[in-house]
Structures are given as C-alpha cells and as structure tokens.
Amino acid sequence: MSTEAAKKPSVLFVCVHNAGRSQMAAAFLTTLSKGAIEVRSAGSQPADKVNPAAVEAMAELGIDMSAEIPKVLTTEAVKESDVVITMGCGDTCPIFPGKRYEDWELEDPAGQGVAAVRPIRDDIKARIEDLIASLTPAAK
Numbered sequence: 371m372s373t374e375a376a377k378k379p380s381v382l383f384v385c386v387h388n389a390g391r392s393q394m395a396a397a398f399l400t401t402l403s404k405g406a407i408e409v410r411s412a413g414s415q416p417a418d419k420v421n422p423a424a425v426e427a428m429a430e431l432g433i434d435m436s437a438e439i440p441k442v443l444t445t446e447a448v449k450e451s452d453v454v455i456t457m458g459c460g461d462t463c464p465i466f467p468g469k470r471y472e473d474w475e476l477e478d479p480a481g482q483g484v485a486a487v488r489p490i491r492d493d494i495k496a497r498i499e500d501l502i503a504s505l506t507p508a509a510k
Contacts, residue, residue, distance in 0.1 A: 379505045380408035382451035388413025388440035390421040390479040391457040394491055397428055397435050398498040406506050410447050416440035424479055427487040431495075451504070 381399060383392035388411055393426045396411035403409075417440045432462055445464050453470045458478060465471070474497060479487040 380451045381453045383455050385457040387417040389417035390424040391476050394494050397433050407486050412441045412443035414443050423484045423487045426484045427491045482485040
C-alpha cells in the first residue's frame with residue numbers, strides 16, 4: 371500500500387442487502403469527497419442487483435450507480451476501514467476495537483418507488499456531507 375493510500379481515511383457502509391441505502395451512501399461519498407476518502411459498501415445478505423429506484427433517484431442528481439453490484443460483507447472489509455456505518459444490519463456487523471462505528475437509522479427503500487426513495491437519498495446526502503467534514507479537515 372502506498373503512503374498516499376495509508377493517509378486516506380476509509381469508510382465502509384453496511385446494510386442487509388447492499389442494494390439501496392449503502393449503495394447511495396457509497397456513491398455520494400465517492401462523488402462528494404472527490405477521491406479523498408476510500409469508500410466500500412457491503413451487505414450481510416447481498417441482493418442480486420442494486421435497487422432500480424435507488425439508481426434512478428441518484429441519476430436525478432447526476433450520479434450513475436447502474437454498474438454497481440451488491441457485495442458480501444467480509445471481516446477484512448471491516449478491518450480495513452476506519453469508519454463503519456451500519457444501516458439496519460444490527461449485530462451482523464463484526465466489531466473491532468479502534469474503529470469508529472455509527473448506525474444511521476434510515477428507512478429501507480426496498481420495494482419502494484423513486485418518489486419514496488428521494489427523501490431517503492436526500493437524508494443520506496446530508497449525512498455524507500457531515501461525514502466528509504468530520505474526516506477531512508480541509509473540507510470544513
């Protein structure tokens with residue numbers, strides 16, 4: 371690992387299916403941090419594909435998630451992350467000392483149309499902006 375990568379904070383977003391909330395959060399963080407933060411997302415029981423309503427809601431803001439694929443949560447992903455943000459996965463997420471853990475209570479967009487997903491998307495965006503400010507002093 372390069373020293374550049376070693377300095378970069380890393381964030382892991384976890385939800386059960388890794389198809390909606392965690393994918394939107396990862397896409398926002400990737401886009402809004404402009405590469406200053408390493409981003410991962412995973413699910414304890416990943417879905418077959420990303421929620422189409424989440425893809426559509428993000429596309430409305432110019433963020434393309436159409437190529438994303440839900441990934442399975444691994445112990446390694448948690449170990450390699452500085453911040454672990456859970457979104458409804460409860461105790462299925464392994465806990466390691468020295469990590470920053472946050473649990474974001476967000477409505478699950480599964481099975482909902484894009485109109486219902488927009489407020490969830492906007493809530494996630496606001497939380498991501500706060501997260502970036504907390505992880506990158508230059509962003510304040």
